[in-house]
Amino acid sequence: MSEPVVSVRGVELAFSGVKALQGVDFDVFDNELFAVIGPNGAGKTSIFNVLSGVYRPQQGSVEFAGTDIRGMRPHQIANLGMARTFQNIELFENLDVVDNLMLGRHAHLGYGWAAAVAWFGKAKRAEVANRRRVEEIIDFLEIEGYRQLPVGMLPYGIQKRIELGRALAMEPKLLLLDEPVAGMNGEETEDMARFILDIRNELRIPMILVEHDMGLVMDLADRVMAMDFGKPVATGTPHEVQSHPDVIRAYLGPVDEATLAEVQGELA
Amino acid sequence: ALVLTGCRSGGDEESSAGPGITEEACPDAVNKDNGCIYLGVISDLTKGPFAPLAVPITEAQKAFWNKVNEDGGVGGYDVNIEKYIADAEYNPEIHNKKYQEMRNDILALGQTLGSSQTLAILEDMKADNVIGVPASWNSAWDFEDQIMQSGASYCFEAMNGVDWAVQERGVKQKVLAIHYPNDYGGDAAAGVEAAAKANNLDFASVETATGQDNQAGAVAAVLKQKPDLLYITTGPAEMATILGGAAAQGWKGTVVGSSPTWNPALLKTEAAPALQAMYFQAGPWGPWGTDSPGHDAMRKALADVESPSDGYTAGWVWEYPLLAALKSAADMDGGVTRENVVKAASELESVDYEGMLPDESFNKNGEPNEVAWRQSVISKVDPKAPTGVSITKEMAAGPTAEGYDYTEPCFALQG
Amino acid sequence: MTTLLRTTPSTRGRKSTGVRGRPLLRTSYDQDLTLANTGAKRRGVVALVIASFVVPFLLTDDLLQVLALGMISAVGAIGLNLVTGYAGQVSLGHAFFIGVGAYTGAVLGGDPDGAMLGYGLPMWIWLPAAGVVAAVAGLIVGPLAVRLRGLYLAIVTLGLVFLGDHIFREARTITGGPGVGRRGAELELFGIDFASMEPISGLTRGQAQFFLALAFLIVFAILGRNIARSGVGRAFGAVRDRDVAAAVIGVDLTKYKVMAFAMSSFFAGVTGALYYAVIGVFEPGAFSLLLSIQYLAMVLIGGVATISGSIMGALFIALLPRISQFIAHYVPEGLLTVFQLEAILYGLLIMGFLIFEPRGLFGIWTRIRNYWKGWPFSY
Amino acid sequence: MTTFLQSVLNGFAQGSIYALLALGYVMIYKATHVISFAQPALMVCGGLFAYHATSEWGMSFWPALIVAVLLGALLGMLVERLALRPMVGKPVFTLAIITIGVDIVLRILANRYMGPDPRSVPYPSGSQRLEFWGLSISQQRLGLIVVTAVTVAALALFFRYAKTGLAMRATALNQETALAQGIRVGTMFALAWAIAGGLAAIAGTFVAATGAGMEQNTWIIALKALPAIIIGGLDSIPGAVIGGLAVGLVESITAVFQPDVAPWLGNNFALVAPYALMFLVLLVKPYGLFGTKEVERV
């Protein structure tokens, strides 16, 4: 494979007493769908927060698109091309769908406050052009019907989709998805899976996926990293990781050798 | 009905005699056959800092004109000062708005309270030919034709207070002026300074803010400077706090305050003993309990007032010049009109104050240096007097005031 | 996350006005983005413009002055709405910025021969300059907003009002000091003296000032609207609703918070300069906590994060003393004097309004609009 | 040196008033996340209750204080019930503006009662002063400090040990979730307002007992507690006390020394010194000295 898009080395993150991340290393390559799994509190979201600059790790290095981004502020990292969705929906709930998506295009607007105040000319042209891109995303995610509604009143599943749309609107070089199908029923999960596949195949954006739905992870991911207590316990293809004893322990709790073999057998 | 009367309709509001005066009788008129003169009041009646004073002032002015009406009115008119009363909360902006509301309906302003407030409407008053009675004793008004002030200004009052203290209380070394940083305090402080210079006293001044809780600096200044005379121009509560605080920490001396520093209710507070021992008041005329025909008339007219205060006295006295101007306008060609009232006011050389002030104390006909009134009285604390103070030195001007070269206001209001 | 202006933190979704508008057909994004983007809105604007030209010939000068001042303060309210309504940074310091503007205007445009400092510059200089100086003050304060949240920020900005009051009281050559005050700037534009008592080409002073204020409001309302509908306004909304998420999608929080303060202060500055030029004389006490609160009331009563709401709110607050005066005269005097009644009614009306219509005048307006949109079919 | 110590002592006494008022703000904030601008009016009313009890009902100081506290608490509850309860769940700044309306209404009524005269409540030992080490303090100031200390201790214990204290804070954090735990949100609000009303009444009574008593402009004192609560941290009881005392001290010391030490700061800088202190504290601690940090994670 070529140069990694993201390369994380020896990241350590602690909060007064809690070690959220310890010695985390991984790379994500072009056009790869990289999944992170692990029990609750393992540190998955913390990895996302480190990547997007919300948390500043005490140790280690994070390289993204050839830049060392450790210590950079979130908006700077975003402008380098990193986009994400959140575990708890973080939409701008008083704004309508179009505005939420337009905000995804904030870095692409390319006009400043003076042009904004004057409006006619540059600002207006930029708004129209970017609005066109947003409409494409609206089509892509099939949310035409909700365009002008404030997102706060939309059903949960739709909100998740809009959040994905907002991230896509950024035209990212890397997309981070934090539990995109939590709280969705089977059919909605399938829809989301389809979107993820389309993003991968048509838009060719590399992704990191955090998800508890093992079926989805194992089906979609190219590589998986399993974590426990802030540490990666195994990284590899879905199949490799799935049968790793530490992973099974992390997911099922302490098991004896016999059950372990049994589970491994079942999985194989 | 004021919102509704905002319509531009012309017609009935402008009567034959000009704005603020009608041939029709006043609402609830005393003399049904008289026409009606409307006077406006823009005061501080609810939330503003001077509400405690302004309410009695306004009450007294209502009583004053009611008595005028009972005596037959002026030149065939009753005078109404009740219909156009506005509360401006001591705010120039609201003052201006209120004036705009009443400007076509009044003949003159029976009261306009506050200096910057009055300044905010002065140009319009001039354009409208409206004269006004201020609710203050500011030296700046001695230089304004359309403002009719009674008694000596704060500035002369302060000079007289200091001169008196030097003569009667043995003040020899140092005088400290504690004052509000405004037209009132500033005017008085200028007078204190002039008198200190004339009497060869050390002079210092401290600006203080409103609020009892904000007097720590003033108290500290008294304790540090140890003046033998303290001249205060603040509100009553502030004065009591300063005096009480300084006395409690061992300061002894004489305190003279302008009349707005006094409220008889202070005698019920913990500062009472200190007040009795040290406080004197410099005032433009005798307090409520003074014996004069005017005072008698006032006390009779305001018989059912619960707690008398010298706010009433002031409100009452201030109206005499306006009455005099109306009377003399009534005798002019064209009778009572705004123009004639303005003219009459500027030509007045004396006013019948019914003994509350000497008649010659009001004189607008000449340079202020010649005609401005410079005499005041000194009162002492007297728990038996209705307003807690009674005269200790009758109306007189001290040497400083006598010799003062009065070519400009002691304290410049902006021009 | 600041929840000061949003509902209390209780819902995942937020309540909203609900009724869905009918899908209105647009043929281009361009149309979608224009100011009056529906037929109804366009008709409304035309009606408003006509009304504005008729009103001055129907009302007396004193009411026109109230309306003119209301329109001028509407610009300040739009400014406050930008920082507080749109960007969610609650400011109790608006009075300070208004004061900075008022004194800048008065100094630059004031009488050079008066008792206070004055340079006698023309209005087209002093008016924008007042805005710029206030905006610079806003730039200095802005960074505080980055560190502080919610009510902490609110009280800190309140501190500005007190510090400002101190400075205004002490800078006597500029302000005249308490109880004295100074004159505002000369109100003269294109050779027309708007403060003159003489009729100005057939118009009374009240009418002339009304038109001046109207023009001023229209210009700044459009500027405000431009900010609101552009990327800047959206970024404000993002910062308000969820600042972490905003940063993660590329919105520079510091930059936009500071920008919100600067822009809002600019509006406050021009308002201050013009308002007190019309009033004539003003003193430092004018820029007190009470003024800040009045502006906050305009924003809340008008409707948070709407330009037209700010205007309605400002006019409402401007007319409120008249309204309470009107009602007070119908209540028999008894325990309270008519003035005390008036003052109490002022308080009660503000309370009553917010209790019964927490979404503000704009909310009422939306409801009426939605009703008519659906007419004769109701949902 | 004595001057300094004396000004510290004076500041401490004045600071006790601010501390009581600050506690009132903090109580309401703790239960509702609203800053109540009605506190000044509650203070004035509380002082007047005590005045009425002493001058009309002939009570002596301490019983009158208790009456004032009870009536103050009742008034607080009444205000909450009539003006604030209908607004449960509405944006807190709307509520803050409503409290301003309440303040206007109550203060006008209080002014109506007061009239032009200052109203003072006689303190048992009059203006007697206690002298020690060259310092002096009046009896009622001493009484104030003691009462403040007792009140603070009582409140602190209440919040520490009574489950109502926790429930009140929970209500402020999230009304719906609190309701779902069976917490009577309305009762919590009423309780907070009652306590705030009672605290304001204590402050008001002592204000009326010192200096020239309670008059129409005295309400302004209550605004001094605003920097105090920020310095201490909006939701902290010890913070309110320390903030209140700090404001009192800074004010008193500045008033005495600034005119000589730093005259360039202008006249009456003491009035804004608390705000200057507030800025300084916030530069270091954005949530005041003891305020709870807002939790935010994604």
Place this chain on the structure above:
Amino acid sequence: MLTVKNLEVVYNDVILVLRGVSLTVPEGQIVALLGANGAGKTTLLRALSGLLDIHDGAITKGEVRLRDTPIQGYDAPKIVAAGLGQVLEGRRVFSEFTVEENLRVGGHTRRGGLAEGIEEVYELFPVLKERRKNTAGYLSGGEQQMLAMGRALVAQPEILLLDEPSLGLAPRIVGQIKDIIVQINERGTTVLLVEQNATMALSIAQHGYVMEHGKIVMDRPAAELLDDEDIRDFYLGRGDLATSYRDIKHYKRRKRWLS
């Protein structure tokens, strides 16, 4: 026993969300309520526990009875006092409180034995014990979900309404939650379980309802629902794990019982 008859709920006076919902939760049972996003499940729970008005919602028709007492007029604290507890959707921990304070607030209505109640929760979720002094808002998503569940358990309600308790939990914890529900049910607590994880819900429920656009469209024993083809298709996704997500080539057409 909780019965709902013909319930109609409106938000903001205009948005009709529940259109005549009737259902019964018999004493001592576990009843599952399924439905797509936005079907109105949470709204129904709000209506039951008196939390509608905080969302500007109101019951406009119908009846809710708890053991024969109509409770639709009650406010939330009164309903909680009557023994109805709820785990709100989306965790909703008191983020500025510590874990332990959250649990103590949960026991607000409990009479005595608070310490033991909290200790029991710690036994169920050892992570919470480790984090007892930590600020709840900083917990991970799943930890917060456990806390929300624990908080409801401290109150020992007779009837417990659970709104998506498994949301965001790792499979192992989902299993644990499932066991806990069964456990408390065996101790006598009646449970109404709203879940997207239909397999889990139906595997422990006796009865199930399916809600669609504010109406109950299916009302059957859980076992039957588990076998229903439409339900499998819609809620359980790819039927019996036969196909991979990768093989989904088109978006499914929504199967609606109503449309």
